[in-house]
Amino acid sequence: MPEPRIFRDEPVSFVRRSGRMSEGQERAFAELATHYLLDVPRGAAETSVHPDARLDPAVEYGRSGALYVEVGSGQGHAIVSAALSRPDDDFLAVEVFRAGLARTMLDADREGARNLRLVEANAPEVLSSYLPEGAAAEVWIFFPDPWHKNKHNKRRLVRPGFGETVARALRDGGLLRLATDWEDYALQMREVLDADPLFERAFDGEWAERFVGRVMTAFEQKGIAKGRDIRDLVYRRKTRA
Known part of the structure; x- marks a missing residue:
């Protein structure tokens, strides 16, 4: 008897957009995915991660280096x-x-x-089970x-419970770095993480300084051009008991 399908019990923070890819994009998946794209066992959906799946960074990267994870890497310019x-x-x-x-x-x-790998998956599932506990130096x-519509706020990635x-x-001591050009989301991020017992602020004042390791992308420039301020936050993971 086949196992019943188990669907996600909370909304994901994205809507999967599909469309015809260019010849170059198709080539990327055909020729480059074997090196860059992790082959992830799936769960209920095409972007899910099977709860038993685990990444072994030492095997995948061929060494034991510090691991930096970008959630929602977009076109990949920063990473x-x-x-x-x-x-x-x-x-x-x-x-x-x-x-x-x-x-x-x-x-x-x-x-x-x-020294880069990609995973095509829902970020909370990557963080909650696919990565080994304590694997990331920074996220x-x-x-x-x-x-930004009030009725859709529940889909935001950084909301109560995300800190855990x-x-x-x-x-332990790892950093969570965030940036947004939407003021109300920045305020929500700060409120959520200030209240989380597993994190402490790693910045002084109202907002963190701009992360020098983040390259200026067209997306960030677009926000600036529209008159939106860029707000950074950085939090440190407290030592496990």
Whole structure:
């Protein structure tokens, strides 16, 4: 008798967009995915992760380096740049949009970033089970979908309960870095993480300084051009009891 399908018990923080990919994007999946894209056992949906699946970073990267995880890597500009500038560290991009994954693989291959892997999956499932506990030195969440309509706020990634999910994946003293160009989302992020007993602020004042390791992307420039302030936050994972 087949096992019953188990569906997600909470809304995901994205809507999967599909469309015809270009010839170059198709080539990325055909020729580059074997190196860059992790083959993840699935659960209930095409972007889910089977609860028994586990990443072994030492096996995947061929070494035991510090692991940096970007949630919602988009076109991959930030994480490809980071991987190139820090060859002794390992990087994992978490994204669900196939065009963005393709762009990231193409750029990484062209520039020679071999210390980067991608996973096409729902981020909370990657953080809550796929990554080994305490595996990540840092988790980056740069410009997540703000779901700016009030009726859609419940879809925001950073909401009550998210701290426990990301804290599991971070090592003791590891950092959670966030940035957004939506003021109300920045305020929500700060409220949620200030109240989380597993984190403490790693910045002084109202907001953190801009993270120097984040390259200026077209997405960030677009927000600035529209007159929106960019707000950074950084929190430190407290030591496990």
